[in-house]
Amino acid sequence: MANFIDYYKTLGIDKSADAKAIKKAFRKLARKYHPDVNPGDKVAERKFKEINEANEVLSDPEKRKKYDKYGKDWEHAEAYERAGGRAGGNPFGGGGYTYTSGGAGGADFSDFFSQMFGGAGGGASFGGRQRRTSFKGQDIEASLTVNFTDILEDNKQVITVGDKQLRVTIPAGVDDGQTLRLRGQGSPGQGGGPAGDLYITFRVTTPPEYDRKGADLYKTQDVPLATMVLGGKVMVQTPTGAVNVPIPELSQNGKRIRLKGKGLPKYKASGSGDLYLDLLAQLPTSLTNEQRELFKKLK
Structure with missing residues (x-):
């Protein structure tokens, strides 16, 4: 049998x-x-x-x-x-x-x-x-570490896998831990079978001042105490450059301000996410005599 x-x-x-x-x-x-x-x-x-x-x-x-x-x-x-x-x-x-x-x-x-x-x-x-039996080649897994600035737009890099070099497109807005499949770039097949696939897992290094949720970013923004009380503008760094952000009068700690479209590109979609600023009053570390007298009057 x-x-x-x-x-x-x-x-x-x-x-x-x-x-x-x-x-x-x-x-x-x-x-x-x-x-x-x-x-x-x-x-x-x-x-x-x-x-x-x-x-x-x-x-x-x-x-x-x-x-x-x-x-x-x-x-x-x-x-x-x-x-x-x-x-x-x-x-x-x-x-x-x-x-x-x-x-x-x-x-x-x-x-x-x-x-x-x-x-x-x-x-x-x-x-x-x-009839000859053929087998598909083994799939290969690899990881690629990219900088935060590398995902602001489609970016091409040359990577080495085994004994060959591949030109890989890093998609704009790709998330940390996301995997990209490249068909036929794995190990060769046997008996005339097709090659395996290559799976690349991206490791995106996000700057410590940001918390990322998809295409949206969250950041704690220090604001001088006087600006929090009287209102004004502060210069804020975003992934695409610095912008002046208006601060309303009498803003409280933890107040959240949304900067539309100042987050990261949306993965394989049009537009960008938003940048959210959580305001935090920046207390002075020293006072002049005049400032001290003013605070006494305010008290």
Whole structure:
């Protein structure tokens, strides 16, 4: 009896796993068993091929549907159905065979397809031609640290991944921890399979005076005490330059002023966020005699 390959078991996931869980499990195992990490290790090489094969099937909704029905011989499903096969019947017009998904007393789909197509294994034979199994290359994960000023507009940088250099566009307004996928820029495929993808996670260094929430920025702004009381203007630094901001008379600590459009660019959208200033009275650290007398009168 042919060995049944359980792709779910290969990836260590449940049959109810969604696409996200499948992807996560595959990437974890691919990193562990990749030939570059285990040079000359035949066991690791075999495991790597198995998890690639499992991922290729389970990550594709149509292939996964056929696999769930026919097992590892899902690739022959159409030929089987054209031959008239169905559970409990003989596709060749005779009687007697019972095809099940496994279990005592009946041949599984793997047995049936081995008889019908001459075996599967490393490649099924169709009319004397050997089908070569191909595997997608491993995905690569990398991080890229960028300065606050690098995300004020689309910015191009050259990065080195492995032994190749790539010109990467840093999108305006990209957030810290955000990941960008570059198709086909991962490790080469095997057996003619496609290359993997490159996932770049951005690390954006935000100046300590700002708190960032998406495209909006928040900042505590010191204002001289006299300006808080009498009103006036203060010079405020924004990401795009300094601006004069009017301060209303008798402003209280914690009063918030919104500077529309003075935040960061919105990621893959038009316009910019806002800059919010939380006012804080700046108390004097020393007084002249005249100032002291004025404060006494005020008291």
